[in-house]
Amino acid sequence: MKIIATTRQAQGTGASRRLRRADKLPGIVYGGNVAATPIELEHNPIFYALRKEKFHSSILTMELDGKDMLVVLRAFQMHPYKPQVMHIDFQRINADEPVTMSVPLHFFGAENSPAVKISKGLVSHARSSIEVSCLPKDLPEFISVDLSGLTAQTTMRVSDIVLPEGVSAVVHGNEDPVVVSVVAQVEDEEEDAAADATAEAAPAAAAPAEAK
Structure with a gap:
């Protein structure tokens, strides 16, 4: 599975709100002995990918500013009541390390x-x-x-x-x-067993009288 992302230049609460209004998703990618990098992604592809089980447990390829790297999903935050992803975290991994x-x-x-x-x-x-x-x-x-x-x-x-x-x-x-x-x-x-015992103890029901 491949993810397209770009480095996020503007940071802070106000910048993140503007990204979300533009159907973008703020996130971060960290690890791999490299400084953590703020990123932005298209919201909808990630929103639908999160519904798939394998997205949560697979090695993903992230294309960041045109360069590919291997990452795994580590965390994400959803809006309390809207169908919206608020933030997402990825971790870089090395193909030769567990x-x-x-x-x-x-x-x-x-x-x-x-x-x-x-x-x-x-x-x-x-x-x-x-x-x-x-x-x-x-x-x-x-x-x-x-x-x-x-x-x-x-x-x-x-x-x-x-x-x-x-x-x-x-x-x-x-x-x-x-x-x-x-x-x-x-x-x-x-x-x-209790139902059987009750049925056995109960008197037999009288047969209905025949109509004359």
Whole structure:
């Protein structure tokens, strides 16, 4: 994905307001042992790109003043109630240095798992993404997680996820966060049992009298 940007000359609150009124978006690109550079971009292409999952977790090419560089999205601010991006931050990256990114998880196969088909459990997703570290060329757009082997006793953690080659999960200390767990539908079973007991205890309804 390619982004077109130019160096932003005028800075400050008033200058940013004028940019927004002209359908421009103020931003900044930093990192790479280079001074942070204020930039401006066309608003609408960024607004629609932010709706795409891969824009948030991919290596992007930014053409800044005619020169290409690799960047990743780091932050953006939206207007409280208008469909408008107020500011956006990008970070320069080096193709030969690892990058740390949050990558979305795509789950599949839960409906065919013993946890659902046999135990009638509910699959609970504790996380929808994980942080990974890898070289830019190895960064996945998303990570597929197969849930077809889930059982009623399964608790899947970050360490259980099969990662692509060259990609490692980033965790802090001895943490191993839960990603997926299975919750038994105890309440539903208890309600059904109570309903059955009530039905058995209730007297049979009298048959309606035949009309003469």
